[in-house]
Amino acid sequence: MGRWRYKKNSPMYRIRKRNIGMNFSYEEIYSMYGQYDTFVSLEFKYGSEAYEKFGESLMGTFKYSLEQRESLEKKMNSKKIPRSSKRITFESSPLHDKLTEEQKIHLDKTGIKNADICCVSSYNKPRQNIFAQKGKKEIPNQMEIKIDWSVKDTYLVTLGLYKTRLCKGEILTNIEKNDYYALRLYFEQETITEEENKFIFNEQTKEINPIIREKYLDIKWGIEGKLSDEENEEITKLWHLQWDNNKNLLKREIQRSGNTLEALSLELQAKLIVISCSFKDEVLLPYIKPAIWWNIERFLHIFIRHFADLQPDGNFKNKTAFQYEYKDIRRVICNVIESVEKEIEEWFKNNPDKTFKRIGKQAVYYNGNYYRVDIEPSGKLLTFHPYNDDKERENDAK
Structure with missing residues (x-):
């Protein structure tokens, strides 16, 4: 035997x-x-x-x-x-x-x-070759934990987490600072220092930074369930400014495909406008050093090129596509980056001014796919996509 x-x-x-x-x-x-x-x-x-x-x-x-x-x-x-x-x-x-x-x-x-x-x-359990799997995939080992918190409790926990990180000497990204000071303005306005006011208020106009103001009003509306007529008018204007900016960036990204937004089908136009207008710059992984974040420009770059349902005809149709539903892709991005967290931190420790890259043969493996990852020294996620064919990989190797 x-x-x-x-x-x-x-x-x-x-x-x-x-x-x-x-x-x-x-x-x-x-x-x-x-x-x-x-x-x-x-x-x-x-x-x-x-x-x-x-x-x-x-x-x-x-x-x-x-x-x-x-x-x-x-x-x-x-x-x-x-x-x-x-x-x-x-x-x-x-x-x-x-x-x-x-x-x-x-x-x-x-x-x-x-x-x-x-x-x-x-x-001894059923096995599947997920590398060879075609079609949509599901994220493995997911667990849903329901927490019965009020909106106010959620905001207070978020504020507490920011304070804990600051006490540890961690540096918040500008995205996080905007959140932090909006929360401070609502819950702890009387304890804000002159030094902190320099970040909150515009030095020339003496008005609150529009991003912080919009977040503050959003917090107030979420907790109290209402705003004054003046506040409603103000937040609506702030939202329109944000939507106009996001829509302009959307048009620019579509032009890179060789198209225009107006030339796309009405259904695709509607999808793209909805996702772009609803997006807000976000920190994906705050506990990695540096914290990993993306803005509307990088979000559109990744999704329009690599999510099949949003790809316009033209240059982007040949781009590799995610094998996940739209709602799962953010989690996939976080899982992939977390899998090389120590490598990222070590890279920026030794190369503080150079972009972290895992491309070509060094692509990161996760759940049957190999992913390209590019992260700026600031922590901004530049590029993220799967390698589904040889052509894309060969282009990166050049």
Whole structure:
């Protein structure tokens, strides 16, 4: 016998190579585990390189570049699958908190020899190759937690979080400062200092920054359920200014596709106008250093080019498209960026004036897709899109 397994109805499913000279092949590991992104527990042959570097076992998932997956997928569909020996990169489980940085880098860059593995254990559950999946996808491992908070409670919690971060010495983005001072104006106006007023008020006109004023009035309306006639008129004017600005940026982005907004179908025009007018500059991930944010310009750049339902005819029709519903894409963006959070922070620590990029062969893998990510030193998200074809990837490699 060359293999030994737990029973199929067991929670765990184990495959062990017993015969001397019988190894897991590179292709075999992909076929059984790698293509499904299966969480595995590995046992290494005594005295092997992996055993000497990491001990007798290691938990985590196998990692592959886009090119490696595409090559392996072709092999899986061939009549005769080869048996070769190669190193496989590996992402260790967070439970291995005693792994050194050197060990983690070795797993990520150099990888493990497939011949060093003598046993693989995994949970016995249905598996799916999400890399090969066509059509729409769902975000995995989502959990909805309902919190019964009033509007006022939500704003007070937000203000408290901002204060906590400031006490820790963190620097708020301008987007967050606008929120923070709008909340201070509503809840703590009497404690605002002269120094803080310099950010809140325009030095020449002595009027409140229009963005902060709009946020303040929005907070007041949300908590109290009403505004005075003068305040209603004021916030309406502020909204119209914001909508006009967003619509102009929308027209500019559409022109880059070789179209004009007016030439699009009425249905597509309506969709684009609604999403652009409802968008507000936002911090996506405040706890990464620097905080990651996007504005209306980058939002439109990403969605109009890479969300199929919003792509106008012309130059953008050949752009790679997200495999998610509109409502899920923001969460996907956050999940992808969070997966390389430490790498982002390390990059800007060592390169404070250079843009962080993961493109081409360095694209970030998440739920069956590889994503390009570009982030400015300020934390602004410049570019984000999936690689669905070779052409787009080749253009980035140039």
